[in-house]
Amino acid sequence: MSYLTVTNAIKQFGGSFTALSGVSITVERGEFFTLLGPSGCGKTTLLRSIAGFNDLTSGEITLDGANLRLVPPHKRDIGMVFQDYAVFPHLSVFDNVAFGLKPRKVPAAEIKTRVTEALAAVRLGALADRLPAAMSGGQQQRIGLARAMVINPHLLLMDEPLSNLDAKLRVELREEIRDIQKQVDIATIYVTHDQEEALAISDRICVMSAGQIEQIGTPQQIYGNPQTRFVAEFVGTLNSLTDNDALKAVLGQLRLSAPGASWAVRPERLGLGEADAGSSDGVVAVPGIVGKYTYLGREAHVLVKTAIGELVVHLSNPGIEATRQPDEKVSVLIERSAPMAFDAAGKRLPAAG
Amino acid sequence: MPRFNFWTGVMVLTWLLLISLLFVPVGSVLLSSLYDQAGNFTFANYQKFFAETRFHQAFFNTLVVGFGGLVGALVLGSVMAFCVSRFEIRGGKFVSLLAILALVSPPFIGAYSWIVLFGAGGVVRGGLREMGVNMPPIYGLGGILIVFALKFYPYVYLMVSGALSNVNRSLEEAAEGLGLTPWQRTFKISFPMVFPALSAGGLLALIHAIADFGTPRLLGRGYNVLATEAFTLYSAEVGSNMSMATTISVLLIVVSMIFVLLQRYVSRRNVYHGNMINKPVRVRLKGWKNVAAHFAVYFIGLCGAMPVIVAIIYSFRKTNGPVFQPGFALQSYERILFNLGDVVRNSLTFSVGAVVLIVLVGTLIGVLVARRTNLNTALLDGAFMIPYVMPGIVIGIAYIAAFNTGPVVLTGTAAIIVLSIFIRRLPYMVRTTASSLRQISPSMEEAAISLGYSPFKAFLRITVPLIVPGIIAGGMLSFVTAINELSSSLVLYVGRTMTMPVRIYLLILDGDFGTAAALSTVLLVLSGVAVYIAFRFMGRNEQALL
Numbered sequence: 001m002s003y004l005t006v007t008n009a010i011k012q013f014g015g016s017f018t019a020l021s022g023v024s025i026t027v028e029r030g031e032f033f034t035l036l037g038p039s040g041c042g043k044t045t046l047l048r049s050i051a052g053f054n055d056l057t058s059g060e061i062t063l064d065g066a067n068l069r070l071v072p073p074h075k076r077d078i079g080m081v082f083q084d085y086a087v088f089p090h091l092s093v094f095d096n097v098a099f100g101l102k103p104r105k106v107p108a109a110e111i112k113t114r115v116t117e118a119l120a121a122v123r124l125g126a127l128a129d130r131l132p133a134a135m136s137g138g139q140q141q142r143i144g145l146a147r148a149m150v151i152n153p154h155l156l157l158m159d160e161p162l163s164n165l166d167a168k169l170r171v172e173l174r175e176e177i178r179d180i181q182k183q184v185d186i187a188t189i190y191v192t193h194d195q196e197e198a199l200a201i202s203d204r205i206c207v208m209s210a211g212q213i214e215q216i217g218t219p220q221q222i223y224g225n226p227q228t229r230f231v232a233e234f235v236g237t238l239n240s241l242t243d244n245d246a247l248k249a250v251l252g253q254l255r256l257s258a259p260g261a262s263w264a265v266r267p268e269r270l271g272l273g274e275a276d277a278g279s280s281d282g283v284v285a286v287p288g289i290v291g292k293y294t295y296l297g298r299e300a301h302v303l304v305k306t307a308i309g310e311l312v313v314h315l316s317n318p319g320i321e322a323t324r325q326p327d328e329k330v331s332v333l334i335e336r337s338a339p340m341a342f343d344a345a346g347k348r349l350p351a352a353g
Numbered sequence: 354m355p356r357f358n359f360w361t362g363v364m365v366l367t368w369l370l371l372i373s374l375l376f377v378p379v380g381s382v383l384l385s386s387l388y389d390q391a392g393n394f395t396f397a398n399y400q401k402f403f404a405e406t407r408f409h410q411a412f413f414n415t416l417v418v419g420f421g422g423l424v425g426a427l428v429l430g431s432v433m434a435f436c437v438s439r440f441e442i443r444g445g446k447f448v449s450l451l452a453i454l455a456l457v458s459p460p461f462i463g464a465y466s467w468i469v470l471f472g473a474g475g476v477v478r479g480g481l482r483e484m485g486v487n488m489p490p491i492y493g494l495g496g497i498l499i500v501f502a503l504k505f506y507p508y509v510y511l512m513v514s515g516a517l518s519n520v521n522r523s524l525e526e527a528a529e530g531l532g533l534t535p536w537q538r539t540f541k542i543s544f545p546m547v548f549p550a551l552s553a554g555g556l557l558a559l560i561h562a563i564a565d566f567g568t569p570r571l572l573g574r575g576y577n578v579l580a581t582e583a584f585t586l587y588s589a590e591v592g593s594n595m596s597m598a599t600t601i602s603v604l605l606i607v608v609s610m611i612f613v614l615l616q617r618y619v620s621r622r623n624v625y626h627g628n629m630i631n632k633p634v635r636v637r638l639k640g641w642k643n644v645a646a647h648f649a650v651y652f653i654g655l656c657g658a659m660p661v662i663v664a665i666i667y668s669f670r671k672t673n674g675p676v677f678q679p680g681f682a683l684q685s686y687e688r689i690l691f692n693l694g695d696v697v698r699n700s701l702t703f704s705v706g707a708v709v710l711i712v713l714v715g716t717l718i719g720v721l722v723a724r725r726t727n728l729n730t731a732l733l734d735g736a737f738m739i740p741y742v743m744p745g746i747v748i749g750i751a752y753i754a755a756f757n758t759g760p761v762v763l764t765g766t767a768a769i770i771v772l773s774i775f776i777r778r779l780p781y782m783v784r785t786t787a788s789s790l791r792q793i794s795p796s797m798e799e800a801a802i803s804l805g806y807s808p809f810k811a812f813l814r815i816t817v818p819l820i821v822p823g824i825i826a827g828g829m830l831s832f833v834t835a836i837n838e839l840s841s842s843l844v845l846y847v848g849r850t851m852t853m854p855v856r857i858y859l860l861i862l863d864g865d866f867g868t869a870a871a872l873s874t875v876l877l878v879l880s881g882v883a884v885y886i887a888f889r890f891m892g893r894n895e896q897a898l899l
Contacts, residue, residue, distance in 0.1 A: 053799055073802050074811070080803040086796040090818050100804030144800075151804060 001065060002026035003187055004155060009059035011045050019045040021211040030185045036198040037208035038234065043191045047157050050189065052076050063154055079148030081158040085140040087132045094128040096143050100151040118146040121180055138169045145177065149184060156188040162197065174201050195235045199223060207231045229346035238264045239311045241339065246307035253284045254336045258349040261341035268314040271333035272302055285331040290324045304332050360725055367718050371736050374776045378755035382747065385754050386600040398600040408582065412604070415563055415578040418497050422562030425502025427555050430509025433653050436646045438517040441637045443647065451654035452507040457833050457880040458661045459854060461567040462873040463504050465861050466660035467491055468571065492574040500568050503657045505558035512554030516547040556616040560609050564744030566840045567858065579605050580746050587750055587844060599754060602747040609742040661877060668871035675865040685871035693856060697875065700853040703767060704835040707774040711782045712828045719786025737780040748773050749844025765847040773841045778831045789823035822890040829887035833880045
């Protein structure tokens with residue numbers, strides 16, 4: 001049996017709004033598990049149900065085999081990191097971190113060593129005696145992290161801990177969170193709406209939408225092999241292909257078919273060729289004209305108008321010679337493995353051929 | 354869950370409290386206005402009210418002083434707020450202090466100080482007469498309106514200056530860029546932005562002006578309003594007419610309620626949440642404009658604080674009986690020390706008692722309202738609006754009507770005065786607690802719970818320390834209003850339970866202004882200390898005084 005299991009979780013608010021409609025997940029010991037989805041998808045509700053702050057309408061939660069729903073939240077031994085940090089402003093950094101050790105009746109000497117270690121782990125050792133009020137968001141969240149870890153919880157929950165920080169700090173701190181989690185080896189559930197963050201940090205990702213699970217898998221599976229159109233669009237970007245005779249011809253050349261499907265392709269899976277580029281085995285060249293060229297430094301986005309729709313092509317590491325002018329004739333190169341087929345309900349179809 | 358039961362208990366007790374201290378007394382007022390002296394059900398009181406010219410006139414006069422006071426307060430308050438928040442005024446803090454002084458000054462003393470200066474035998478008037486200028490005495494409607502404008506302008510000033518310094522400057526700059534003249538800018542951009550604050554401050558001025566009893570009583574000289582009529586009917590030695598007094602009380606409540614609802618309706622759409630990236634700056638004026646702005650601000654401020662200044666000066670004047678003599682002495686204070694110690698003690702014990710109750714009960718209810726929002730707490734929040742608009746004299750009469758006979762007889766006790774102060778000020782404490790709680794993220798308590806503290810302990814260890822400064826500040830401000838409370842105590846007191854404001858009122862009626870001034874100074878010092886403590890705990894926040 002898995003370490004944490006949530007089975008068929010249903011949560012209704014006020015009888016009319018269903019935040020979770022039958023969600024089941026499992027988390028293993030030491031695993032970094034991420035709930036990813038847009039706001040309102042139910043990810044925070046699920047996290048708070050595990051923490052015990054809202055009870056489920058129905059469903060089961062077990063931790064290490066024990067029914068968690070019977071345990072009041074303060075006895076669950078679950079560490080939590082909050083989006084707004086929730087650092088106690090009237091306590092010093094040291095006392096904030098030591099706060100959770102006091103009800104556990106840890107002797108004073110041990111509190112001192114454990115808090116010192118935890119603060120060193122989040123690189124706040126020098127600020128132990130300060131009050132947190134004047135500290136930066138990044139520092140406050142480090143306090144939050146140390147405070148949740150120091151009690152050696154059975155489970156660590158993080159509710160969008162980085163979303164109030166600026167971009168650079170977000171990347172820096174997420175690496176640290178990842179390293180520290182691996183070091184202490186505590187099963188962690190992490191909630192975010194930032195797909196890049198989820199991909200960077202997770203062992204497994206659960207993509208949610210409208211109270212339901214879209215797909216659970218490793219970052220590679222989620223990004224490289226999305227099982228629904230929602231996942232493909234939410235994690236990464238997607239070009240929809242217009243369903244017409246030109247598309248049929250392209251698919252025919254690539255020997256792909258899926259009856260009744262709508263097709264899409266990721267921009268970075270496309271290539272850009274000269275106007276006279278010919279098709280070869282497994283690669284089709286679709287002629288078109290450049291609509292817009294956007295230079296972003298490490299990559300460039302080229303919008304190409306073709307017979308199968310307006311396609312965005314991502315070019316990585318673009319040099320000065322890669323620049324295209326509007327109305328320039330080019331062709332878009334599509335590999336056989338690039339197009340993805342989805343049915344009317346958004347489920348991924350096997351692209352046989 | 355035990356927590357659920359605890360808060361359900363608080364909820365039930367709160368409703369019981371409201372029913373016994375508010376709904377029953379106010380209800381009995383309502384009812385007794387529907388019965389005649391013999392105890393028969395009748396609408397005769399209302400018919401009489403609308404038939405008799407005397408009551409017509411009082412009703413009309415109440416509206417006149419209400420709106421006159423409102424207009425005066427709006428003009429003075431907005432001029433001062435505009436100058437202080439937009440121009441560099443030397444000693445701006447001192448000006449704010451003058452406004453606070455006017456706000457916390459003991460009631461009555463205002464009207465009487467103006468009589469001392471501009472009354473029939475007024476000092477200033479006498480001086481002017483010697484120079485050949487004959488000015489009419491300050492009595493009558495004109496005097497009431499002047500005193501109201503100077504007494505209630507701080508409500509508007511404090512509200513509007515807060516709002517004006519929160520208007521994002523970019524908005525005005527944008528309007529400037531679009532080609533609006535400064536005048537258009539003021540009326541099309543700034544005015545709508547501060548309208549909610551302006552109307553809220555104006556409402557406070559209006560409600561207080563309608564409820565004010567002391568000023569028309571001393572200055573009116575025949576200009577009667579509902580509050581004075583109610584008191585006259587209640588206190589007439591011969592032929593005291595309770596049912597007519599309660600009829601007037603009901604009408605006073607209705608008038609106040611209508612204005613509260615009107616203000617809410619008018620300002621319902623005007624809530625702007627600007628970002629504060631671009632704070633307004635104060636302009637340094639030059640030449641005559643600078644002189645004019647300084648003159649306006651200091652003139653309003655000093656006139657508003659004049660009664661207090663006069664009272665303090667007169668409290669140190671030498672007296673012979675009630676007659677002032679040249680020179681200064683501490684006789685007035687000696688008289689307080691030797692004859693009026695029990696009055697000071699009464700005021701202190703009643704106020705402290707009421708404040709302790711207010712803090713304990715108000716905090717619990719505030720937590721309930723802020724943290725357990727549901728239909729019930731929303732109703733509770735609404736019910737607390739009632740004491741907010743209730744004129745003090747009405748609460749007094751209601752308490753007499755409810756606790757004179759029946760199961761609980763409290764007439765003549767200290768308890769009835771403490772309870773009347775308690776119920777009137779409780780809503781402020783509830784709001785203070787609720788708003789300071791709403792500023793604390795609930796995740797703070799959740800963090801403590803996840804760290805192993807039970808919900809109750811988490812509340813105690815995290816939330817309580819964070820709201821304590823707000824609670825102390827709220828308690829101190831309640832103390833200020835409690836110790837200055839006059840109109841309900843005037844109805845409820847008996848010889849043993851006389852308080853300082855009541856004594857001041859009686860001293861003024863007796864013509865002993867020296868002792869009255871000294872007693873007022875003592876009151877002012879006590880209020881000042883409380884305000885100082887409050888500001889120490891929550892930072893300087895004049896708006897909390899409202």
